[in-house]
Amino acid sequence: MIDSERLGLPEFHPGSVWLVGAGPGDPGLLSLLALHALARADTVVYDALVDPRILGLARPGAVLDYAGKRGGKPSPRQPDISARLIRLAQSGKRVLRLKGGDPFVFGRGGEEGLALAAAGVPFRIVPGITAGIGGLAYAGIPLTHRSANSAVTFVTGHNSSGALPDGLDWNALARGSPVLVLYMALKHLPHITARLIAAGRAADEPAAIVSKATTAAQRVLVSLLGEIADAAAAAKIEPPAIIVVGEIVRLRAALDWHDREYPGGLRPEPLD
Numbered sequence: 436m437i438d439s440e441r442l443g444l445p446e447f448h449p450g451s452v453w454l455v456g457a458g459p460g461d462p463g464l465l466s467l468l469a470l471h472a473l474a475r476a477d478t479v480v481y482d483a484l485v486d487p488r489i490l491g492l493a494r495p496g497a498v499l500d501y502a503g504k505r506g507g508k509p510s511p512r513q514p515d516i517s518a519r520l521i522r523l524a525q526s527g528k529r530v531l532r533l534k535g536g537d538p539f540v541f542g543r544g545g546e547e548g549l550a551l552a553a554a555g556v557p558f559r560i561v562p563g564i565t566a567g568i569g570g571l572a573y574a575g576i577p578l579t580h581r582s583a584n585s586a587v588t589f590v591t592g593h594n595s596s597g598a599l600p601d602g603l604d605w606n607a608l609a610r611g612s613p614v615l616v617l618y619m620a621l622k623h624l625p626h627i628t629a630r631l632i633a634a635g636r637a638a639d640e641p642a643a644i645v646s647k648a649t650t651a652a653q654r655v656l657v658s659l660l661g662e663i664a665d666a667a668a669a670a671k672i673e674p675p676a677i678i679v680v681g682e683i684v685r686l687r688a689a690l691d692w693h694d695r696e697y698p699g700g701l702r703p704e705p706l707d
């Protein structure tokens with residue numbers, strides 16, 4: 436157990452909510468603040484993407500409250516989850532809202548924080564390692580590399596109703612960012628890759644998919660922008676998955692420490 440006092444970690448006050456990022460899966464990627472909160476929370480309200488091994492770190496006796504889809508029923512509505520957090524805090528609980536990755540990256544942490552602020556409930560945000568950073572690191576793909584890119588863009592391939600977001604300017608994305616990291620994009624991948632190519636991106640640019648990153652079921656598929664949607668379907672790549680487009684993907688050939696250490700992942704075709 437960590438010595439919270441010596442580290443100067445803040446007290447988790449009853450009646451407050453901590454919005455905490457659990458990282459992409461591997462429990463080793465949790466922050467000390469997340470571990471500290473898990474050891475003290477009365478209730479842990481968690482999402483589908485939180486790894487069960489992380490929930491196992493909760494204080495014995497903590498209530499584990501699942502806020503994702505249940506038995507084919509639709510997910511609880513966001514206002515219902517926020518209302519639940521407020522109610523629990525107002526009844527004097529230490530409420531840990533645990534989300535996959537980082538709570539402020541495509542995670543609706545902002546919406547929940549706004550609801551807590553409006554209700555006057557004290558809260559803290561604990562960042563986590565987002566899948567687009569940690570997942571790429573576990574695939575041996577550096578997000579930036581001096582000779583390859585000096586900018587990165589994070590994009591979501593889904594809006595709240597599951598369609599492609601209409602606010603995205605694909606032409607600007609294709610032209611403006613040497614590296615694109617796409618979340619929630621597996622479903623619409625054929626459409627997305629076609630849009631990028633139509634906007635001028637080379638069909639033979641390297642691209643990769645990291646599925647179930649940082650978990651024991653991690654799989655990486657390396658391909659080309661023009662081929663990756665078909666390759667993903669053929670390889671039956673499953674969500675959650677991060678898609679990355681850009682020259683940095685080539686570095687995986689030398690930097691893939693993970694599959695070397697844990698053979699059995701999907702071996703990609705080497706890029707030359």
Ligand code: SAH
Nearest residue numbers: 536537542565566618619647648675676677
């Ligand atoms: N807040 C999260 C993102 C939530 S949106 C974060 O910061 O990571 C959900 C999307 O995140 C998934 O559709 C997928 O694109 C990505 N994702 C989350 N966990 C992942 C994982 N272990 N491996 C690959 N992608 C993941």
